[in-house]
Amino acid sequence: MTVQSDVLLSLQNVHVAYDGIIAALRGVSLEVKKGSIVALLGGNGAGKTTTLKAASGLLAAERGAVTVGNVLYQGRDSAHRDPRELVKAGLSQVLEGRHCFPHFSVEENLIAGALVRRPCRAELARKLDRVYQQFPKLKARRYSLAGLTSGGEQQMVAIGRALMAEPALLLLDEPSMGLAPLIIEEIFEIVKDLQTDDGVSVLLAEQNATLALRYADHGYVLENGRVCISGTGAQLAAREDVKEFYLGVERRGPGENRFSRMRARRRPAHAESVSS
Ligand SMILES: Nc1ncnc2c1ncn2[C@@H]1O[C@H](COP(=O)(O)OP(=O)(O)OP(=O)(O)O)[C@@H](O)[C@H]1O
Numbered sequence: 001m002t003v004q005s006d007v008l009l010s011l012q013n014v015h016v017a018y019d020g021i022i023a024a025l026r027g028v029s030l031e032v033k034k035g036s037i038v039a040l041l042g043g044n045g046a047g048k049t050t051t052l053k054a055a056s057g058l059l060a061a062e063r064g065a066v067t068v069g070n071v072l073y074q075g076r077d078s079a080h081r082d083p084r085e086l087v088k089a090g091l092s093q094v095l096e097g098r099h100c101f102p103h104f105s106v107e108e109n110l111i112a113g114a115l116v117r118r119p120c121r122a123e124l125a126r127k128l129d130r131v132y133q134q135f136p137k138l139k140a141r142r143y144s145l146a147g148l149t150s151g152g153e154q155q156m157v158a159i160g161r162a163l164m165a166e167p168a169l170l171l172l173d174e175p176s177m178g179l180a181p182l183i184i185e186e187i188f189e190i191v192k193d194l195q196t197d198d199g200v201s202v203l204l205a206e207q208n209a210t211l212a213l214r215y216a217d218h219g220y221v222l223e224n225g226r227v228c229i230s231g232t233g234a235q236l237a238a239r240e241d242v243k244e245f246y247l248g249v250e251r252r253g254p255g256e257n258r259f260s261r262m263r264a265r266r267r268p269a270h271a272e273s274v275s276s
């Protein structure tokens, strides 16, 4: 008898090293349940991108490797699978920094995302229609060179291209980077619609923790390659320490400044969960 799990992605005690020596992850465990949005928070260099790449099989391209632990997508090892096979199996990643083909039109960029599934012409047209429903702005710019569109539109192209492969799990790396607040909000609303209308699960790395926790069902805070806090989006958003260090809300005592508080900060010795 096969038991259907509601966990789509699971990382179990994952360690990652680059060039065989640079320890980027030091025992990360996390789960993405089917149909959920999960936020991966933390400062620069905490290990967010590395975690996403460990899940999508993209570490090898950077001379990185999972050295200890398991990465399971739909119950199967994904750390050592060909990334194209993972895309076919429904796991797509949008890389940090938007990465469009600047000299191709918006529509050509989108079509490139579908090629892994070798769709027929009618199927391709159906997928394009669906992405244009989700991103009406892209339909208006469909024949423009992607490199000449705005930053927000390029982020939409990058997400739209991933959606052309019809993912079950979308990995998003800093979708808000360098964008104006209104555009960021628009992109997060689209991500929410993907979850509610299409049942897509999302693991998103974000430095904009305030916004990410507003949309996330669950969140993990990474520090130095370890999960230091985890909990539901609401639990994390309510925690004073998370607010202070990751949401930019400061509690200062007399004579203290942001830096004296940071120096006094104690790093948790073990991963801490507020979810149970
Ligand atoms: N290709 C690489 N080669 C060597 N070290 C790397 C490589 N990529 C990342 N690292 C190191 O791994 C650690 C985690 O980096 P990572 O990019 O995963 O962090 P991040 O949380 O995504 O940071 P940011 O918010 O700046 O994007 C850092 O110490 C970084 O210097």
Ligand SMILES: [Mg+2]
Pocket (backbone or CB within 6 Å): 048, 049, 050, 096, 173, 205
């Ligand atoms: Mg990163």
